[in-house]
Amino acid sequence: MIQGIGLDVVELERIAHLDQRSNKFRERILSVTELQIYGTLSGHRKTEYLAGRFAAKEAFSKARGTGIGKECGFLDIEILSESNGRPVLYFKKDLVNGFVSITHTRTVAAAQVILVES
Template sequence: MIKGIGLDIVELPRIKQIIERTPRFVNRILTERERAIYEQLAPHRKLEFLGGRFAAKEAYAKALGTGIGGECELQDIAILPNELGAPKLYFKNELTNDFISITHTEQYAAAQVIILV
């Protein structure tokens, strides 16, 4: 049974502007393990990765029904690849059984999360 569904989309040019103005934005969004992956990417992939992770975290908070803040902070959520490269959700360092899909184009990154009971 589905407990929650979350969907979010971000404009990559807007994310790029934020990074240029506020370099700390990357550290605010990504966990330490996510940043290790981010730092190994080519510049254009960094933007896609960060935008996708931001959208995914927002989507997860929406699916939880809490939004970001209080019970669910950006640093509480990590999206890390499994052995095949598919994204897996971690909440407060615990692997969840929730479903996540992340996609991006040149202009947008989007994510959907489904939480099951």
């Protein structure tokens, strides 16, 4: 049974602007492992990755019903990819029972999260 659904859309230009100003934005959003992956990317792909993770983490917090805050911070959420590229959600290092989908266009990144009861 579905426990929660979250959706978020973010403009790539906005994320690129925040990321270019300093490292602080990405360090507030991405886990250590995600930052390592980000570091292997180049050019526009970095912006897509950061924006996609931002949108997915916002969508997850919405699906939980908490939003981003004390109970659920950006660094509490981690999205890693399986060998086939499928993104997988972790919350406070525990695998999340649910699904995440991340997509991009030239101008936006979007993510949807569906949480399933255990």
